[in-house]
Amino acid sequence: MSKSLHIRKLVGVGLVFFAASGLTAVDTDTARLIQKKISQIEPEIIRIRRFIHMNPELGNREFETAKLIASKLLALGLDVETGVAHTGVVGVLHGDLPGETVAVRADMDALPIQELTSVSFKSLNTGIMHACGHDMHTAIVLGTAYVLSSMKARIKGRIKFIFQPAEEGSPTGEEGGASLMIKEGVLQNPDVKAIFGLHVWPEDVGRILFAPGAVMAASDGFSVTVKGKSAHGARPHEGIDAVAISAHIIVNIHSMISRFTDATDPSVVSVGTINGGSRSNIIADSVSFEGTIRTLSEKNRNKIRLLIEDIVRGTTRTYGAEYEFVYRKGTPPLYNHPELAKILEPTIQSVLGSENVLPLQAQMVSEDFASYGLQIPGFYFFLGVKNPAKTTTPPLHSPYFNPDERAIPIGIKVLSHILLDSLDYQSRSHRDLF
Numbered sequence: 001m002s003k004s005l006h007i008r009k010l011v012g013v014g015l016v017f018f019a020a021s022g023l024t025a026v027d028t029d030t031a032r033l034i035q036k037k038i039s040q041i042e043p044e045i046i047r048i049r050r051f052i053h054m055n056p057e058l059g060n061r062e063f064e065t066a067k068l069i070a071s072k073l074l075a076l077g078l079d080v081e082t083g084v085a086h087t088g089v090v091g092v093l094h095g096d097l098p099g100e101t102v103a104v105r106a107d108m109d110a111l112p113i114q115e116l117t118s119v120s121f122k123s124l125n126t127g128i129m130h131a132c133g134h135d136m137h138t139a140i141v142l143g144t145a146y147v148l149s150s151m152k153a154r155i156k157g158r159i160k161f162i163f164q165p166a167e168e169g170s171p172t173g174e175e176g177g178a179s180l181m182i183k184e185g186v187l188q189n190p191d192v193k194a195i196f197g198l199h200v201w202p203e204d205v206g207r208i209l210f211a212p213g214a215v216m217a218a219s220d221g222f223s224v225t226v227k228g229k230s231a232h233g234a235r236p237h238e239g240i241d242a243v244a245i246s247a248h249i250i251v252n253i254h255s256m257i258s259r260f261t262d263a264t265d266p267s268v269v270s271v272g273t274i275n276g277g278s279r280s281n282i283i284a285d286s287v288s289f290e291g292t293i294r295t296l297s298e299k300n301r302n303k304i305r306l307l308i309e310d311i312v313r314g315t316t317r318t319y320g321a322e323y324e325f326v327y328r329k330g331t332p333p334l335y336n337h338p339e340l341a342k343i344l345e346p347t348i349q350s351v352l353g354s355e356n357v358l359p360l361q362a363q364m365v366s367e368d369f370a371s372y373g374l375q376i377p378g379f380y381f382f383l384g385v386k387n388p389a390k391t392t393t394p395p396l397h398s399p400y401f402n403p404d405e406r407a408i409p410i411g412i413k414v415l416s417h418i419l420l421d422s423l424d425y426q427s428r429s430h431r432d433l434f
Contacts (some may be wrong), residue, residue, distance in 0.1 A: 094158050
């Protein structure tokens with residue numbers, strides 16, 4: 001099969017439009033300007049990334065990070081709004097040419113992890129670290145604003161740069177993250193037609209991974225309290241053993257995935273904590289445990305919730321115990337709109353070369369970027385940050401996580417092309433992306 005025929009098979013109608021319009025990527029002159037600007041700003045963006053890394057802040061507490069971002073966006077001439085969803089920052093870049101509005105989102109918060117790397121710019125805040133790469137995301141999206149603000153004459157419409165707090169979760173009792181950003185109107189005034197995002201990933205620098213459809217899982221939680229009856233450990237028949245009952249429940253929960261869900265529709269259920277009992281020779285009258293549920297489809301998401309409670313109910317009834325069951329619905333699955341993925345695949349291939357654009361296997365971790373995709377078409381990709389000379393790299397959420405900064409200019413370049421091409425597509429087709 002020829003290369004052109006293979007690509008046409010991959011991207012279908014999206015490629016037909018691009019080919020018909022003569023647009024397979026940003027034009028050569030614009031691409032050259034993007035690369036020149038990236039080379040100019042790269043040292044400053046890396047300095048900003050290192051400053052953010054040294055001064056990490058937890059969700060809904062990104063006060064200094066937000067001030068820094070807002071000041072940079074204002075200096076670029078963007079319309080800037082602060083205090084969105086507590087500490088969020090939104091900058092709007094108005095192009096000189098008419099068109100629609102698209103958005104790009106970066107998350108800003110760090111994790112409650114003590115950094116153990118040996119980098120010179122390691123965290124100065126005890127017990128807090130950018131162990132998930134949000135400092136990289138912020139720097140890349142800010143760098144994209146630097147690049148595109150220098151070429152407003154070529155922009156057909158507007159670009160919203162969304163810097164979001166609390167992707168990792170809000171403090172107890174507080175709202176936050178993508179859902180609160182949406183509630184406070186971040187996708188309106190002007191209305192956003194499509195949104196883009198990225199995440200650093202332990203793949204070689206220079207590579208991008210993405211796929212259409214569900215690419216990250218929904219993340220829900222549950223807690224169970226088994227209520228039995230205390231007795232002497234030597235006379236268990238006089239009590240109702242909450243420990244033994246909980247053990248049966250947990251084993252059955254872990255076994256149900258392979259017997260009650262479709263193997264081609266992945267799901268994960270894990271019990272992470274269990275607490276109960278007071279002494280080794282006393283039958284426990286109460287045991288509590290908590291777990292997480294990861295699903296790629298709403299079908300499994302709803303089914304597994306019912307299955308877990310059925311197991312809890314049936315097991316406790318068998319042994320004469322009572323129970324409390326609480327289910328907490330969290331982040332939905334992250335969904336890449338298939339047509340948008342097809343439209344943008346030639347763009348990404350033109351930037352990096354088709355050999356560096358890899359298919360992504362769906363991941364069972366979660367990302368609240370998914371909430372935007374429930375409102376408008378979204379596209380999310382993974383950016384390689386592993387030094388190719390190394391065989392392994394510390395994973396996300398590790399105290400040793402240390403992404404390769406050579407990925408920063410690559411991320412800026414890919415985002416710059418994606419944003420310009422998506423606006424150009426809408427302008428040329430005289431319709432929304434979908």
